[in-house]
Amino acid sequence: MNSYTEENYLKAIYKLTEQSEGNITTNAIAEVMNTKAASVTDMVKKLADKKLVNYAKYQGVRLTKKGEDIAIQIIRKHRLWECFLVNKLNFKWDEVHDIAEELEHINSTTLVDRLDEFLGFPKFDPHGDPIPSKNGIFSANNxxxxxxxxxxxxxxxxxxxxxxxxxxxxxxxxxxxxxxxxxxxxxxxxxxxxxxxxxxxxxxxxxxxxxxxxxxxx
Amino acid sequence: MNSYTEENYLKAIYKLTEQSEGNITTNAIAEVMNTKAASVTDMVKKLADKKLVNYAKYQGVRLTKKGEDIAIQIIRKHRLWECFLVNKLNFKWDEVHDIAEELEHINSTTLVDRLDEFLGFPKFDPHGDPIPSKNGIFSANNxxxxxxxxxxxxxxxxxxxxxxxxxxxxxxxxxxxxxxxxxxxxxxxxxxxxxxxxxxxxxxxxxxxxxxxxxxxx
DNA sequence: CATATAATTTAGACTAACCTAAAATATCCA
DNA sequence: TGGATATTTTAGGTTAGTCTAAATTATATG
The missing domain is CATH 2.30.30.90 (Ferrous iron transport protein A (FeoA))
Known part of the structure; x- marks a missing residue:
């Protein structure tokens, strides 16, 4: 089991990986996590101990398969909850991010899968971002x-x-x-x-x- | 804003108040919170500083109006989420408690009220427990x-x-x-x-x- | 009502996640 | 290629919430 904070670091590293080539730098993570580089170093070491990232001093990090899988599942949860908020509870697309940021850490595979089914297995969230399937596959788009x-x-x-x-x-x-x-x-x-x-x-x-x-x- | 842990203490004290007369003892709280009495003393002091409980050394605690209001809102959220899980996602009544225990800490008044509406303003949860209204009123039952x-x-x-x-x-x-x-x-x-x-x-x-x-x- | 027992609090320590300041390493460019 | 600068890590400290062990207060009983 990973803490709320660990999950957020994994998600942040995943998103940075989408945007840039190569290893993810300590400063880049500190920036998106709103913390200081020293804090990132601490956390990155912990994630490396757990085999969720590959890390070598001064070289930045990269998610392992295991770390990436977890990050994708968090993104899946985030985007499904955003669909729920917009499609079922009539939130506007600019109102859902912060709430989904909390909901994404709720811990139950069954819940996510039932939610997915309840929503009719949506492929994209209210901002057009693809929702990974149960086994982590993103739909292609045009x-x-x-x-x-x-x-x-x-x-x-x-x-x-x-x-x-x-x-x-x-x-x-x-x-x-x-x-x-x-x-x-x-x-x-x-x-x-x-x-x-x-x-x-x-x-x-x-x-x-x-x-x-x-x-x-x- | 109160932490996840503070909220759980308030809820625990509220539930103990329902079950027994007089002030709530440190040991009773320790028992339901699965912690030690020393930890409870620390937390109770913090809650007293925040005016959420009345506390005098060796005399146990009692929720203030402010503390009780917060506890009731957490119970409202817990029970509404249980309704959602059972009525919308087809969970069984013995499967929802732990998930609702997490969901009850999601922080958005709008979310709770929209969920209430989405569920048709239920008066009782899947175990027959009354769901307090937005302003904290429990329905009477027979x-x-x-x-x-x-x-x-x-x-x-x-x-x-x-x-x-x-x-x-x-x-x-x-x-x-x-x-x-x-x-x-x-x-x-x-x-x-x-x-x-x-x-x-x-x-x-x-x-x-x-x-x-x-x-x-x- | 004095003392034994139970409940509670204090003292001091731990972990997770954060911080600042200083040290170490990497990078860039003249 | 050798500084200067930027990045990263280390060292040491903070807070929230927890713990154990010892000290204190309340309660119960002979």
Whole structure:
């Protein structure tokens, strides 16, 4: 059994691994965990003792298979609970992260599997992130950054890259929720801003920054 | 904000208060918390500093209004989660306690209230225990111990006094779940055992110990 | 009512997870 | 390639919650 804190470190290391090549540095972990590098060193040693990470002094860490499996199961729980909160309890997509952060540590395989079934085995969470299956497999998707699409392309909003509340609330205000059908009507070379049109005919201007954080299924 | 551990102490003290008169002793708390008396003394001092209990050395403790309110909210969460697990995720009534013990510490008033609504504002949990409302009010019930009923009385199984898995599983085996209609057909003076008859005509023999732990709504 | 026993508290120590400051190592660049 | 700088680790300390053993207070009984 791993502590709440150990689980959070594993999850953090997993997410850093997704974003960068090579070993994960102590400072990078300290940053996302909101602690100091010295604390990370302590914890990393403990995780190494438990064979959850490979660690050599000054070389950073990498999750072992065992550590990765645990991290994936935590992500599975987090995303399933987010589905529950949004689909069953009518939370908005910008309200669920902190609660799911707590719920993800509830310890019962049966609970997770029953929840999965209750929700109809969803493949993606309310932000479009894939939900790993019971045995840790992520569904493939065909999502592309809105910024990379060409004029005339059509699709549906399928996910976000930035999960911050301010970004999610901005999309909400523009009525760009998951599943919204859009077409790319205009690309501005100069600042890379775009204009999209929704199914109900609204034209929406989006900056490069925004377009880069919206994923579209085409 | 109170820690997970502080919440468990408050809940333990609340439950002991339900069962006994006067102040709650250090040893009694140590027993239900599975710790030593010395640890309880430390925690009780902390809770007293936070004005959650009244405490005087060697005199035991009593919850303040503030402490009691927190305890009741934890019980509310515990029982609502038990309803969720049984009614929505098809857990059996003997499988939910440990999971609810974790879920009860999830910190979000909105979550609890939305869950309450999602479940249809249940008044009793899967063991027949009353669920306090948002403002801490418990529903009254008209439940009587099966042992105290008279021959010919009819009613429905509405709750249990013993919440142990062995007891719940025993009732399960006898197909005496919550809501089962029964009539008391025979009382044996000698050993206080009883015979009840279910709606579908099964006669079930129950010892004094069992009859004393079954609550019936008449 | 005095003393034996039981309950409670204090004292001092442990672990997990964190911290700061200092030491050790790695990296970068002139 | 040799400093300068940045990163990481070590050393030593803190807090929450626990423990054991000893000291204190309450209670019970002859």
């Amino acid at each position: 999502f592309y950054k809105l910024l990379k699409l060409n004029e005339g392309d059509i699709g549906k909003v399928a996910g976000v890259c930035d999960h911050s509340n301010t970004f999610l609330q901005y999309l909400e205000k523009q009525k760009l929720g998951l599943g919204t059908s859009i077409s790319l009507t205009e690309k501005n070379e100069y600042d890379q801003s775009v204009v999209i049109t929704t199914a109900d005919g609204r034209a929406i201007f989006l900056s490069k920054e925004v377009a880069n954080n919206i994923l579209v299924a085409i | 439940f009587y111990k099966l042992l105290k009923l008279n021959e010919g009385d009819i009613g429905k199984v509405a709750g249990v006094c013993d919440h142990s898995n062995t007891f719940l599983q025993y009732l399960e085996k006898q197909k005496l779940g919550l809501g089962t209609s029964i009539s008391l057909t025979e009382k044996n003076e000698y050993d206080q055992s009883v015979v009840i008859t279910t709606a579908d005509g099964r006669a079930i023999f129950l010892s004094k110990e069992v009859a004393n732990n079954i609550l019936v709504a008449i």
